[in-house]
Amino acid sequence: MKIKINLLIALLFTFQMVVSQEIPFFESYDWEVSPNYTVDNEIEEDMIAVKEKTVTEFYFQDEDLVEFYLEHKVLWLNSDDAIEEYNKIYLPFSSDAELRVNKARVITPGGKIINLDKSKILTAEDEETGNTYKYFALEGISKGSFIEYMYVVKRPPNYTGKKFYIQDGYYKDKVEFDLYSPSNLLFKFKSYNNIQNVERDTLSTVKLHYKLHAAKVQKLENEYQAPYNASRGFIVYKMDKNVDNMDEDIISYSSIAQNVYASYYPEYSEKTKGLLNDFIKELALPKNADQESIIRKLDFYIKSTVYSQDVYNEDLQDLDLILTTQLANESGVIKLYIAVLRTLNIAHELVITTDRTEMKFDPEFEATNFLTDFLLYFPTSKRYLSPNASGTRYGFPMPYVTDNYGLFLKEGVVGDQKSVTGRIKYIEPVKVDEVLDVMKVTIDFNKENLTENTVHLDRTFSGYYAMNIQPFMHLIQGEDARNDLVDSFVESMTYEFEAQNRELINDDAELFGVKPLQIKVDFTTEAFVEKAGRKYLFKLGDLIGQQIELYQEKERVLPLEGQFHRGYKRTLTLHIPEGYKITNLDDINIDNSYVKDGKEIFFFKSSYQLEGNTLTVTANEYYKENIIEVAMYEDYRTVINSAADFNKIVLLLTAE
Structure with missing residues (x-):
């Protein structure tokens, strides 16, 4: 299971309203009225992306920073399988997002344009999660047709670390990624797996413009036991600086460490301490048990008795309620482990990393999308524990988060003062x-x-x-x-x-x-x-x-x-x-x-x-x-x- 760090980031700056702002990019952008898309007739592919344009813009609206996310794609479909896969286009709709633009069309091999009727933009519900989603239901597609769709979503801004794929399992004739931001908010980018660097458009003055425009992006096919997503060409970006406070990084592991520490290492009330002591009695630890025996017992007991849910709920991360009800979410389970370990004075470090098959942890680029999975590290034994993986046990964490770098957070106590230090280290695999x-x-x-x-x-x-x-x-x-x-x-x-x-x-x-x-x-x-x-x-x-x-x-x-x-x-x-x-x-x-x-x-x-x-x-x-x-x-x-x-x-x- 993965944990996304969202609310743990405390901003180190106050956004400032830009006096002169241009209108959002999407308001002046549209597809061609009379398109004339072509493909190389000699290419034998099931599908080709003739165009993929993505624009994300951070914009002040009524003194709030919002994000407008635009996606415009033109896909040539040349097989029944491709048609079946793409006759439904799913939109990134959520309860806190607003669809501002949504349209699609089919362009037949003969050049006929079939615009999507609004009644074919459908809403459905996932029976398991209860989440709703929207999708385009395209009709009239035949082999050799182009499908084109465009949507714009207004959503809360995501600027602490974002991964964007340039390369996929199909050829792309043209890929364009553009990011716009107010002139006082600087972004930082890094490209991976032989993808060209994102450049800043120096001609843009009223707002900042960063872009990566690539032609002829080769497809990358998956192979047996390949870390496919980690191997695809992609970029990672984050908001880096506010020009009014250039001495501070907006997103840094030092600030993240402080906020994670504040959340997971609080001072406990007398009531909480009493509940923790009662919980430890239930462990029935033998007298003079060594540290590893205690950790094994704790790990077995929590994973056998505490029911964990992968949902956000404040009650499920309230330590008193967890100790009383034995119900928790992923954050609550981590808090429980840490509270017991602290009570028993067992030295440990909280580690945050990522699944190496999805994305290798980059020790040189600090962004929250490298912080998705938690471990507990015990320096005495040099072993790890995956608190949120119920099928694992102490000493044998989820294997794909090992053999990777991670951010290690260590609590320190000097007198009455407690603090945390963060450092990047390699997570050695089990021998x-x-x-x-x-x-x-x-x-x-x-x-x-x-x-x-x-x-x-x-x-x-x-x-x-x-x-x-x-x-x-x-x-x-x-x-x-x-x-x-x-x-x-x-x-x-x-x-x-x-x-x-x-x-x-x-x-x-x-x-x-x-x-x-x-x-x-x-x-x-x-x-x-x-x-x-x-x-x-x-x-x-x-x-x-x-x-x-x-x-x-x-x-x-x-x-x-x-x-x-x-x-x-x-x-x-x-x-x-x-x-x-x-x-x-x-x-x-x-x-x-x-x-x-x-x-x-x-x-x-x-x-x-x-x-x-x-x-x-x-x-x-x-x-x-x-x-x-x-x-x-x-x-x-x-x-x-x-x-x-x-x-x-x-x-x-x-x-x-």
Whole structure:
């Protein structure tokens, strides 16, 4: 879940009315009465943006600063799929916004103009959220038509940090972004992923004008596990200075830190302190519990007992009410964690960052759109906690907010004075040795029927591999439900089996992060062996389950990002039946890796040892880096595909 910082920003200036203002830009702008749009006939695309113009203007109206947001698009649709996708155009309508202009039209391949009737501007309601939205319902579209629409929204100004995409999954002939502001309010911009810089129009004098006009913007297609939104070309902008107070940055992390601190680290009343002490008693902490045990208990208890809603409601962030009702919103949950940690004198820091697949945190450009996700950091253990992600636990935060920069807020106390310091640091990911899937398998053959095996599976999961199961074991009640869980791991090998002697170890929900979840099961199956005349085919690779295989028909364009570091350790022990031998043992040997700065970053290595009739196969696979740059991709693909290659290994048993 993400948290947008909106109301935590205290303005460091007072807006001043500009004596001489031009009319808003949108009042003098319109589309062409008789358009003559064309596209290159040689381009074979489902859709092309002939024009995309966006204008956002900050404007004083009755001494209030408002924002007029204009969007004007002309899209050429050249397939049934594109027509189906764009026959409805949704408008950014909200309760605090006002639609000032809204119109659309279709221009057929023959040049006929079909203007949208006002009755086709519809309003609907989202049944889940209750939010209303408006959309254009376009008719008369055929392949090769142009659709054109334009709207203007008046809304509260958004100037603390805004992301605007220049690049999409389709070609664009022309992209124009313009921002206007009163002459005393300066804006700052930064371009990402090879997008040209925004320039200031020096000819504009009455009001400031910033612009980025680009021609022929190439489309960017998504790829497997690519951080697509973070990789697209975009700009970020914010209001930077008031010319009447040039010494102060309007948006700075130092000011944000102060306001976040004021909200989340207040002085508590005696009533609140009493409620906090009662809450801590409910934790039933053992005497002399170490800090990590306390944090784990707190994390488990809050996520198990406090119901969190993703809505803005003052009551749901009132600490007294939260402690009484155990109902909260995301801000309220964070306040609860912090209040308990402060009461217990547990050192921690509040961290604000962003999902790296959506947008990498930029340590050099201070804007609130880099501040969307909260973490708690514990410097003693150097571990993190995601307070608003109910499916996570201490030490294993939401993985996509790690391996990224963040703003760390640390409370300091000097005498009776309390304050906060903010600094940007890197959020290290959880190391591979804590995220392991360890498999030990022993296989015996039925002497009377060599197509049947008795298999003993011993498998342990730690870190993120256990996180979807172990913390919720208290919810899996009854022998049948627990047997089904154990059987699900056998089913990753085969659906044809009969299980006996199932066992779950470390199945206490509060043992997550302390001891790995372990399953043991014995089963019989005829799924791994096929008879071929006097020979037998043993499907060794099926023991590790089906593996991902990466195909690459085109050259990789985007980096690939994994969620977390991960490792697989597999030991497969096969008791070869008397009188038989395996003739293709060398097929087991696979060794592929990628070395960076003298260290193996990822690898797949399988090998064997044969002692008498006992064949021991090891197949280990490690990934010690999440972000796979394009230059590394082919090596990474080779390693990934090595596991798929192992999965295809079939051993040939022949009579001696």
